[in-house]
Amino acid sequence: MTDMSPKVLIASLGTRGDVQPYVALARELTARNAEVVLTTGEGFEDMIEAAGARARPVPINYQELLQTAEIREALFSLKGMIKTARQNIDLQKEIARKLWQIGMDEKPDLILFNLKATVMTLVARRLNIPALPTSLQPVTAPTRDFPIALFGVPDLGSYLNRKSYGLGRLLMRAGLRPLVKSLRDEAVAEINQPEEQIDGHMPDGSKALSLQAFSSALVPTPEDWPPEYLPCGYWFTDPDPDYRPPDALEAFLQSGPAPTYLGFGSMPSKNPQKLTDTVLAALSQTGQRAILATGWGGLLREKLPTELADRVLLLDKAPHSWLFPRCAAIVHHGGAGTTHEAIRWGKPSLVCPVFADQPFWGDRIHRIGAGPAAIKQKKLTADNLAKALNDLENSDYKSGAERAAGIIAKELGAKGTAGRLLDQFTTVPA
Numbered sequence: 001m002t003d004m005s006p007k008v009l010i011a012s013l014g015t016r017g018d019v020q021p022y023v024a025l026a027r028e029l030t031a032r033n034a035e036v037v038l039t040t041g042e043g044f045e046d047m048i049e050a051a052g053a054r055a056r057p058v059p060i061n062y063q064e065l066l067q068t069a070e071i072r073e074a075l076f077s078l079k080g081m082i083k084t085a086r087q088n089i090d091l092q093k094e095i096a097r098k099l100w101q102i103g104m105d106e107k108p109d110l111i112l113f114n115l116k117a118t119v120m121t122l123v124a125r126r127l128n129i130p131a132l133p134t135s136l137q138p139v140t141a142p143t144r145d146f147p148i149a150l151f152g153v154p155d156l157g158s159y160l161n162r163k164s165y166g167l168g169r170l171l172m173r174a175g176l177r178p179l180v181k182s183l184r185d186e187a188v189a190e191i192n193q194p195e196e197q198i199d200g201h202m203p204d205g206s207k208a209l210s211l212q213a214f215s216s217a218l219v220p221t222p223e224d225w226p227p228e229y230l231p232c233g234y235w236f237t238d239p240d241p242d243y244r245p246p247d248a249l250e251a252f253l254q255s256g257p258a259p260t261y262l263g264f265g266s267m268p269s270k271n272p273q274k275l276t277d278t279v280l281a282a283l284s285q286t287g288q289r290a291i292l293a294t295g296w297g298g299l300l301r302e303k304l305p306t307e308l309a310d311r312v313l314l315l316d317k318a319p320h321s322w323l324f325p326r327c328a329a330i331v332h333h334g335g336a337g338t339t340h341e342a343i344r345w346g347k348p349s350l351v352c353p354v355f356a357d358q359p360f361w362g363d364r365i366h367r368i369g370a371g372p373a374a375i376k377q378k379k380l381t382a383d384n385l386a387k388a389l390n391d392l393e394n395s396d397y398k399s400g401a402e403r404a405a406g407i408i409a410k411e412l413g414a415k416g417t418a419g420r421l422l423d424q425f426t427t428v429p430a
Contacts, residue, residue, distance in 0.1 A: 005033055005034065005035050006034050006035070006109040006110065006422070006425075006426040007034070007035045007036075007037065007106065007107075007108040007109050007110075008026075008029055008034050008035070008036050008037070008108060008109065008110045008111075008112065008421075009036075009037045009038075009039065009102075009103060009106050009108035009110070009111045009112070009120070010022050010025070010026060010036065010037070010038045010039070010053075010111075010112045010113070011038075011039045011040070011099055011102075011103075011111065011112070011113040011114070011117035011120045012038070012039075012040050012113070012114040012116070012117060012134075013040055013041060013058070013060075013062070013095070013114065013116035013117050014040075014041070014062055014114070014116060015062045015063055015265075016044070016063070016265075016337075017136075017265065017335045017336060017337040017338070018040075018062075018114065018116070018136070019040050019041075019044050019047070020047070020237055020337060021136060021213055021234065021235035021236070021237075021337065021414075022038060022040075022112075022114075022134075022235070023038065023044070023047050023048055023051045023053070023237065024051075024235040024236055024237045024238075024414040025112075025235045025414045025417060025418060026038050026048065026051045026052070026053040027051035027052060027053070027237075027414070028414045028415045028417070028418035028419075029053075029418045029421070029422070030051065030052035030053055031052070031418075032418055032419065032422050034418075034422060034426070035054075036051075036052070036053040036054070037053065037054045037055075037056055037102075037106050037108065038051075038053045038054070038055060038056070039055075039056040039057070039058060039099060039102050039117075040055075040057065040058070041057060041058060041060045041061055041062045042057045042058075042059070042060065042061045043057075043061050043062075043063055043064075044057070045057060056102045056106070058095045058098045058099060058102075059094065059095065059098065060091065060095055096119045099117055099119045099120065099123075100119055100122065100123060103119075103120060103123030103124075103127070104123065104126070104127075107127060108127075108129065109129060109425070109426065110129060110130050110131075110132070110421070110425050110426070111123060111124050111129065111130065111131040111132070112131075112132050112134050112211070112421075113131060113132075113133060113134065113200070114133075114134055114135065114136070115133065115135060115139065115140070115172065115198065118133075118172075118176055118197040118198055119197070121197035121198075121199075121200055121201050122197065124200070124201040125201050128203045129201075129203065130200070130201065130202050130203065130208060130425055131200040131201045131208065132200050132208050132209050132210065132211060132421075133198065133199060133200045133208065133210050133211070134210070134211040134212075134213055135210070135211070135212055135213065135214075136213050136214055136234075136336040136337075137149040137150070137214060137336055137357040137360065137361075138212065138214070138219055139165075139168060139357075140165065140168075140169070140198060140199070140210065141165070141210065141212070141222075141225050141226065141229045142162045142165035142166070142224075143161065143162065143165075143222035143224050143225060144158035144159075144161050144162055144222070144224055145158075145161065145220075145222045145224075146161055146219075146360075147160070147161045147164040147165075148164045148165050148167070148168040149357040149360035149361075150168060150356055150357055150360075151164075151168075151356075152353070152355065152356070152358070152359035152360065154363075162224075169198065172198060173196075173198070176197060176198075207226075207228040208228065209228055209230055209424070210228055210229045210230065211230055211232050211417065212229055212230060212231050212232055213232045213233070213234055213235050213417070214232075214233070214234055214336060214340070215233050215234050215340055215343070215404070215407065215408050215411060216231055216233070216407060216411065217343060217368065217403075217404035217405075217407035217408050218339070218340070218343070218361070218364040218365070218368060218404065219364060230420070231411070231412075232411070232412045232413070232416070232417045233408060233411025233412050233413045233416070233417075234336075234337075234340040234344075234408070234411075234413065235413060235414040235417065236321070236340070236341070236344060236413060236414060237319075237321055238321065239319070239321040239322050240319060240321075240322065243319055243322050245318060245322070245323075246315075246318075248313065249291075249313065249315060249318060249323075252291070252313040253326050256289055256311070257289060257328070258289075258326060258327055258328040259288070259289035259290050259291050259311075259313070259327055259328060260288055260289070260290045260291070260327060260328055260329045260330070260331060260389060260392065261290070261291050261293065261323065261324065261327040261329070261330045261331065261332075262279055262290055262291070262292050262293065262299070262331040262332075263291075263292070263293030263294075263299070263331075263332060263338075264293075264299065264332060264333040264352070264354075264377075265332065265333050265335050265337075265338055270377075270378070272299065275299060275377065275380070276299050278380050278381060278382050278385060279292065279299065279385065280304070280305060280308060280312075281382035281386075282382045282383075282385035282386040282389060283308060283311075283312060283386075283389070284305065284307060284308060284382075285382065285383075285386035286386050286389045286390055287311075288311070288389060289311045289312070290311070290312050290313075291312075291313045291315050291323070291327065292312060292313070292314050292315065293315050293316070293317060293318070294314060294315070294316060320337075320338065320341045321341065324341055324342060324344075324345045324347055325345045325347075327347060328347070328392075328393075329347055329348045329349065329350070329371075329389075329392040329393075329397075330342040330347050330348070330349045330350075331349070331350045331352065331388075331389070331392075332349065332350075332351060332352070333351070333352060333353060333354055333358055333377070334351035334352070334353040334357075334358030334359065334360075334361040334362045334365075334374065335357075335358065335361070336357060336361060339351065339361040339364075339365065340408070342370075342401070343365075343370055343401050343404040343405055343408065344405060344408050345405065346398070346401045346402035346404070346405040347398075347401055348370055348371045348392050348394075348397035348398050348400070348401045349365050349370060349371040349392075349401070350371050350372055350374070350375070350388045350389070350391075350392055351365055351371065351374040351375075352374065352375050352376065352377045352380060353374055353376055353377065354376075354377050359374065359376070362374025368400055368403075368404055369396060369397065369399070369400030369403075370397055370400040370401040370404055371392065371397050371400075371401070372388050372391040372392065372394075372397070375388060
């Protein structure tokens with residue numbers, strides 16, 4: 001390691017929710033005199049540069065990809081998922097090759113990567129540097145306490161919960177193998193190395209520290225986790241003190257009680273018109289004030305019914321860290337970032353998941369008493385949504401969310417994680 005300005009390469013592929021926490025960590029690392037390079041898909045360069053890091057984009061825009069008909073089909077059917085995976089194999093190989101090239105160009109002192117960028121383990125082996133895996137949801141460390149968070153499965157009992165992680169690893173390896181085969185041969189041609197890339201690399205052969213970037217308020221640290229799994233808490237972006245809301249948003253917030261926020265992040269809807277109609281019909285029943293965030297997420301921006309015009313605001317987007325503290329409750333898709341942001345501010349949530357880890361977070365919100373039971377988006381009706389919106393006003397849910405916020409405030413977070421990394425992996429004072 002160098003004595004001054006160590007270089008940290010962060011690789012995180014995915015949509016905004018997969019990138020923003022790493023930008024928050026990058027900001028804290030740069031504040032401690034580290035040089036940080038962050039590689040991800042296109043479209044995040046401004047955010048990365050504003051954090052003091054340097055962007056190295058790979059040739060894919062995940063936000064735009066999510067809006068294509070093929071990807072929409074993949075989200076809602078196994079057949080579509082298999083078809084899309086086959087169609088995009090060449091693109092994924094190109095991205096893996098680009099990540100390899102970026103790693104070899106930058107020659108960092110330390111690599112942090114998410115599980116969509118495990119090719120960075122091969123880079124670390126070739127450069128003989130540490131590469132640490134990171135995760136925004138529990139997917140690699142087997143535990144009896146709950147099943148792997150990726151497949152929306154219910155609690156299977158202690159034995160099968162642990163076994164589910166082995167199945168997850170098999171699927172991840174199968175997906176990764178064709179992407180990195182040629183790179184692996186190139187990376188380990190001179191030395192005998194194991195095929196596994198999920199767990200990172202340490203030059204001395206020890207187990208790499210695995211950064212678990214989610215809150216123990218939602219996922220209490222299991223007793224059967226091995227010591228190399230470090231609970232970090234979520235890596236939040238601090239509110240921007242210079243943000244100024246649109247006039248219509250500021251006026252709406254000042255015109256009455258705190259509203260309920262409804263928005264579904266980057267998740268497209270299978271039927272945006274139906275989802276929008278369902279949400280508006282539910283709000284007609286409850287009489288609540290609400291903000292509907294259209295953005296990327298499947299809610300259509302259309303003229304409101306007369307009876308809703310004075311108590312519902314349509315909003316393209318606003319920073320969650322600014323808006324959520326001003327809301328009474330949050331209705332969302334259950335992405336890790338939105339889930340954590342809601343409880344960070346002590347706000348009860350209703351999760352309406354689509355796929356992947358979203359059902360897991362919906363279950364965790366309900367288990368800790370921070371919101372009613374999740375309702376899958378495909379099962380939403382005006383009646384069950386109206387009932388859940390009314391349930392969100394239960395003071396017990398607010399208390400549960402506030403308890404979680406108290407735990408989050410004491411966790412490492414981005415600042416504590418940055419300090420821990422620089423203390424352990426460099427000689428620069430944190």
